[in-house]
Amino acid sequence: RLTESGLSMVDWHLVKEMKPPRTQQEWEAEFQKYQQFPEFKILNHDMTLTEFKFIWYMEYSHRMWGRVVGLAYVLPAAYFWRKGWLSRPMKGCVLALCGLVCFQGLLGWYMVKSGLEEKADSYDIPRVSQYRLAAHLGSALVLYSASLWTGLSLLLPRHQLPETHQLLRLRQFAHGTTALIFLTALSGAFVAGLDAGLVYNSFPKMGERWIPDDLLAFSPVLRNIFENPTTVQFDHRILGIASATAVTALYLFSRKIPLPRRTRMAVTSLLTVACMQVGLGISTLLLYVPTPLAATHQSGSLALLSMALWLMCELRRVPK
Numbered sequence: 475r476l477t478e479s480g481l482s483m484v485d486w487h488l489v490k491e492m493k494p495p496r497t498q499q500e501w502e503a504e505f506q507k508y509q510q511f512p513e514f515k516i517l518n519h520d521m522t523l524t525e526f527k528f529i530w531y532m533e534y535s536h537r538m539w540g541r542v543v544g545l546a547y548v549l550p551a552a553y554f555w556r557k558g559w560l561s562r563p564m565k566g567c568v569l570a571l572c573g574l575v576c577f578q579g580l581l582g583w584y585m586v587k588s589g590l591e592e593k594a595d596s597y598d599i600p601r602v603s604q605y606r607l608a609a610h611l612g613s614a615l616v617l618y619s620a621s622l623w624t625g626l627s628l629l630l631p632r633h634q635l636p637e638t639h640q641l642l643r644l645r646q647f648a649h650g651t652t653a654l655i656f657l658t659a660l661s662g663a664f665v666a667g668l669d670a671g672l673v674y675n676s677f678p679k680m681g682e683r684w685i686p687d688d689l690l691a692f693s694p695v696l697r698n699i700f701e702n703p704t705t706v707q708f709d710h711r712i713l714g715i716a717s718a719t720a721v722t723a724l725y726l727f728s729r730k731i732p733l734p735r736r737t738r739m740a741v742t743s744l745l746t747v748a749c750m751q752v753g754l755g756i757s758t759l760l761l762y763v764p765t766p767l768a769a770t771h772q773s774g775s776l777a778l779l780s781m782a783l784w785l786m787c788e789l790r791r792v793p794k
Contacts, residue, residue, distance in 0.1 A: 475607070475666045475667075476666070476763075476765045476768050476769055476772075477529065477532050477765060478529065479528075479529035479530070479532035479533045480533055480536075480586060480589065480602060481511065481513045481533075481586065481589045481590060481600065481602070482508060482526065482529040482530040482532070482533045483530060483533045483534065483537065483586075484507050484508055484510070484511055484590055485507070486583040486586070491534075491537070492538065492541070494531075494534055501523060501527065502523065504526075504530065505523055505526050508526060508530075511590050511592075511600075512589075512590070512591075512592060512593070512600040513589070513590075513600040516598075516599065516600055517599055517600060537582075540578070540579055540582065541579075543575065544575045544576070544579065547571060547572050547575045548572055548575070551568045551571075551572055554568075555568070567620075567624055570620070571617065571620060571621060571624070574613065574616065574617040574620065575617065577613060578610070578613050578614055578617055581606075581609060581610050581613050582610055584606060585602050585603065585606035585607055585609070585610045586602060588602045588603035588606050589601055589602035589603075599669075601667065601668075601669075602667065603667070604663065604664050604667030604668055604700065604701070604706075605700065607663045607664075607666065607667040608660060608663035608664055608667070610663075611659075611660060611662075611663040612660050612663070615656060615659060615660065615776075615779065618776065618779075619656070619779065619783060622780060622783050622784075623783055623786075623787065626783065626784060626787040627787060627790075630736075630787055630788070632790050632791075632792050633734050633736075633737065633788065633790075633792075634792060635733075635734075635789070635792070637791070638731075640730065640731050641731060641789075643727075644724075644727060644728060644731055644789065645786075645789045645791075647720075647723075647724050647727060648724060648782070648785050648786050648789055649786060650720070651717070651720040651721060651724050651782060652779070652782040652783060652785075652786055654713070654716060654717050654720055655717050655721075655775075655778055655779050655782050656779060657713060658710070658713040658714055658716075658717045658775070659775040659776070659778075659779060661706070661709055661710045661713050662710060662772065662775060664700060664706045664709075664710070665706055665707060665710050666772075668701070668703045668706055669703065670703035670704070670706040670707040670710070671707065671758065671759060671763040671768070672703075672762065672763060673703045673704055673707055674686065674704065674707060674759075675759055675760060675761075675762050675763075676759075676760070677711075677756050677759055677760060680704070680707070680708065680711075685708075686704050686708070688702070688704045689702075689704055689705055689708060690702075690705070691704070692705075714751075714752065714755055717748065717778075718748050718749070718751075718752050721744055721745055721748040722745065722748070724741070724744070725741055725742070725744070725745040728741045734788075736788060737785070737788040737789065740781065740784045740785040740788045741785060743781045743784070744778070744781040744782055744784075744785055747774065747777050747778045747781050748778055748781075750774060751771070751774040751775065751777075751778050754767065754770055754771040754774050755771055755774075757771075758771045
């Protein structure tokens with residue numbers, strides 16, 4: 475999304491597209507297909523074939539990586555299943571994860587299609603629907619979270635923690651904080667989809683104000699939350715600050731409770747990554763969204779979610 479390459483491949487074939495163009499004639503044919511769509515006509519009408527190859531390979535790499543991920547799920551799952559190494563509950567989990575992988579690929583193409591559609595009398599920069607982008611990211615986050623949780627649950631033995639009132643509150647606090655981090659990461663899809671990171675490149679104020687004048691410029695008011703770049707950036711800021719505050723409060727509360735060393739490491743790691751993520755977010759904004767920094771910020775959101783899931787796994791109840 476950051477390299478504006480997502481609309482360079484204008485069709486989708488599960489097997490056929492795995493072979494990239496090789497000859498000059500094949501590249502020109504691929505480029506001609508791209509020229510029939512709004513992104514070239516409105517935004518990239520002076521693009522050269524060499525420039526097209528760059529964005530095409532960026533999207534091609536993304537799609538091929540998705541296929542690698544799919545094979546990394548399906549092939550071992552089939553092997554373990556055949557060997558009889560999976561318990562009945564794990565079989566259901568494996569089927570769900572493999573289904574999510576397939577759904578993610580289909581949802582990705584559904585998202586891309588929204589950016590290829592001709593819109594009558596529109597001269598806006600062609601982009602995919604931010605709603606479909608958020609759905610695609612949300613699906614990826616669910617798949618990743620489910621995979622990580624499954625792995626951690628198998629690898630990390632449960633702690634024999636005393637079920638005190640404080641521990642119960644800490645567990646609930648950790649669950650709520652993880653949900654907030656997930657929501658903050660998901661809101662980043664709307665920021666990326668609307669290029670909302672480019673509208674107010676100052677912090678902590680947005681321009682000269684704490685609350686910008688155009689926060690509720692669209693009508694009806696509800697549209698602003700998902701379609702107004704100013705509101706989308708404002709919401710992402712608030713969610714980011716709320717997540718960092720929640721993580722800090724969670725850390726301070728955890729200091730009052732005797733916890734195992736590994737659990738303590740999870741809490742400390744969560745706070746450390748949260749501080750780094752806040753710094754990356756502010757830096758990305760102030761420096762006008764440079765691609766390497768923005769990509770690092772996006773990766774940081776996944777790292778933060780991972781730390782939160784690790785902590786949740788550490789605080790699991792011991793089954794009776």
